[in-house]
Amino acid sequence: MASPHRSLWWDQLLTARPQEAVPRPPLDGDTTADVAVVGAGLTGLWTAYYLQEADPGLDVLVLDQDVAGAGASGSSSGWCSARLGVSAAELARLHGAEAARDLRAAMRDAVVEVGGVAAAEHLACDFTYAGTVSVARNGAQLARLRAHAAEAAAWGDELELLGPDEVATHLVAAGVLGGAYTPDCAFLQPAALVRELADLVVSRGARLVEQTRVVRISPRAVVTLHGTVRARWVVRAVEAWSAQLPGSTRDVAPVRTQLLATEPLDQQVWDRVGLRPGGTFEDVAHLALRGARTTDDRLVLGGRAAGGAVRAFDEVPGDLDAPWERFERGLRSLFPAADGVAVTHRWGGPVGVPRDGHPSVGLDAESGLGWAGGYGDDGVAAANLAGRTLADLVTGADSALVHLPWVGHRSPRWARGVVRSAEVTAAGWAARLADEAETLREHRSGGR
Known part of the structure; x- marks a missing residue:
């Protein structure tokens, strides 16, 4: 019988593929990686996918406190749209009209990109x-x-x-x-997309550890309850769960x-x-x-x-x-x-909602810390664009994506607690x- 309090998408997925209910093993002690990605939702998995496309030799480790897709990525409305939480007019006010048009075009392209990768990689996600x-x-x-x-x-x-x-x-x-x-x-089946994408990046050599709670993200290091990961680059891709991480608690509501x-x-x-x-x-x-x-x-x-x-x-x-x-x-x-x-x-x-509604992607070369999020209500296409952008930032590609106006944007921080x-x-x-x-x-x- 279907659970009335679990998403439709997960019930569909587990009916067709009961093995998806079994989490991958957690992190087993201290380790190293070229890139550590915190969060196995769509932002984190797209980042891993495009890093592998750019440099198949990279050692990419993705960590999740639950299972891939257990958060918003696997429980959304089923939309994959060109929407952002910030209007084009506001983008133009902050960054100029040309920059606003560039980001709008990139978002429209992202919808097509998701469909194109789903078809090319045979991701069964409707x-x-x-x-x-x-x-x-x-x-x-x-x-x-x-x-x-x-x-x-x-x-x-x-x-x-x-x-x-x-x-x-x-x-x-x-x-x-x-x-x-x-x-x-x-339209797409979001839980199926996440799980198919997770299987794909793992099949290409990425490591994915589930049931691994991250308690702190630091320059070149991720501290978990199961060990510490040392990495040249650390990407925070946890959206609303940023509010649980020290140093990021006020980034989004x-x-x-x-x-x-x-x-x-x-x-x-x-x-x-x-x-x-x-x-x-x-x-x-x-x-x-x-x-x-x-x-x-x-x-x-x-x-x-x-x-x-x-x-x-x-x-x-x-x-x-x-x-x-x-x-x-x-x-x-x-x-x-x-x-x-x-x-x-x-x-x-x-x-995860930023105080100014403005999503952002970024990478600090000095600390090695990258981030993406703040998409608002509809983040499926935005997560794809963010993953491509993060991959270019990490690998040093001077693409048009790294010059989009959301790169490096810092929203005002929310007040604390209540x-x-x-x-x-x-x-x-x-x-x-x-x-x-x-x-x-x-x-x-x-x-x-």
Whole structure:
């Protein structure tokens, strides 16, 4: 029987491949490596993959406190999109318009790169390049969507405005006033991608140790509960879990996301919903809902929790008491055709959010310390771009990637402890209240 509190992706994976439940052995005492990568999510594994591509002779050691893909990488929404947590306009303000266009182009390319590697390396992860449709369900949302579409072309992004009838060719949702479509998004099975990528880098000579908790990252060294790794280069690729590491605790705020999945829906329901397999969608609320149709015909829906802040990491995997009502209401509200269908999976996890929303990648040559993260809600394509960039930084390649504006960026640090938690929680509730106010204004105006 499927666990209702483990992600759909892991249940699918373990049903098909029960051996994935057995972790690889932990680190066995002190060792050395050319590159030590802390974190076996997508950032860490893509870094290992592209390091092997650049220099097959490198000794690469990847460490994870659980198993590869146990964190956000294996429990995401299934999106692989060109989105970043920072807008192109903000990138231009900070780094200039040309730099902003370069990073936007690199993110669009990253979606294609993930699909290309999945095909070339035979990574069975259901990669489906179907684009995504955004829907506006009140006047304020429609105005925001039109503003986004007007700006998109300036940064090279393709965002086509749609009327209600045009939206219906992609997705049939209730109360739609308009929408937009972008091709720069794919669907994939995230846990399968992580595990397939882990097997690939190990088959090519990388070492992957699981069940190995890192307690400190230092210049040229990683200290774990099972021994110390000495390495010329040390890469921190743990995203939200940076908040647990000394020296990195204030780099990002761990923010909770929640997702649910329905039972497989029959064709009659899908005829009324209209979404093709691998299709993705979102509303454009401040506290947005996003979802996808899986390859086994389930509907996945989720987003950030209203409060948002993660207070204790050991509560995240089970998260039995999380308030799922908002997402179940959103499911029924968007898709009346899904009323009465069973929700079989509910799961949650943290993403790492920088204080300015700006992701970053970097490598300090003097200390040998590298890092990447802060992608926000959708980090699958960003992790690929970060892995390629880190590989170029480590090997000294003077590529276009190492000159992108997120390289070397340092976000303002979050406040400590409960102050950070209060700030994140307040932002989440402010977004929810803004959505409620917009809905109330719409009702009072009679939907005009």
